[in-house]
Amino acid sequence: MYGDAVARLVGELKALPGVGQRTAERLAFHLVQAPPERARALARALQDVSESVRPCRVCFNVTDQDPCRLCSDPGRDAGLLCVVERPQDVLALERVGGFRGRYHVLLGAVSLLDGVAAEDLTIAPLVARVKQGGVREVLLATNPTFDGDATALHLQAALAPLGVRLTRLARGLPIGGSLELASKAILTEALERRQAFPAAQE
Ligand SMILES: [Zn+2]
Known part of the structure; x- marks a missing residue:
């Protein structure tokens, strides 16, 4: 035509x-x-x-330098890792500012519907990162969706035996929503008031 x-x-x-x-x-x-x-x-x-542009070999965020700028920044706390589903989530959290730790990008979420298994995500490299030592806290910042929650449970099972403190973004993010679409105020509060995961841990 x-x-x-x-x-x-x-x-x-x-x-x-x-x-x-x-x-x-x-x-x-x-x-x-x-x-x-x-x-x-x-x-x-x-x-x-x-x-x-490639995935960073450390955190799997998209980058044109490897390791990426966030992983190479000595001013960022390597003891605090924020685990997100996608590179866009890093962008959303960086836009909010205030988070001074480092990231780990899963490159997806566990999903029965989409046929994504835990093995398809970058969980093994995350476990290896934590095993290397120096990580105090892993903040599970997967989206507040069914798949995001299922992914957080997989992460908990993989990381809890390593004795690292696990936290989850505070509830307040709209259920079924995403970090990417959350307002700056809600995301700031979800970060600041993050809670132990699972809740009964402390
Ligand atoms: Zn990186």
Whole structure:
């Protein structure tokens, strides 16, 4: 209908999360009608990302330097690890500010529905990190969803035998929501008032 090249662009855009046919077409036609530099700059940014961005070998956050800036920052407390599901969650917590520990990104959550098992996540490298020593507290900051809670229980089973203090973000985050979508005030409070996990531990 609008030529192979545009159809291919629409197809690629449609493969992105949250982008349907109409949005893909709107974006494609915007790019087609924009000055050519706009489309070239976008193509270059995509190429740079695909060539230079990798998971950090320590925390699995996305980074263009390995270990990432957060893992290499001597000003951050290596004794406090915040475990999150996805790189976007690191971004959400860093935007809030106030957290001065380090992170571990699971690259997903345990999910029966999506067929994700605990072994598919970066739990083994997390256990290895804690076993290396120097970690006092692991804050389980998985999302307040069914899958996030199930993942926290898996983490508890894996980490409790290591004798490290386990905490969970305070309730107050909307149930079924995500760190990414939580307001700054709610996220700050959830961090500050984090609780022992499981609750009966203390
Ligand atoms: Zn890192």
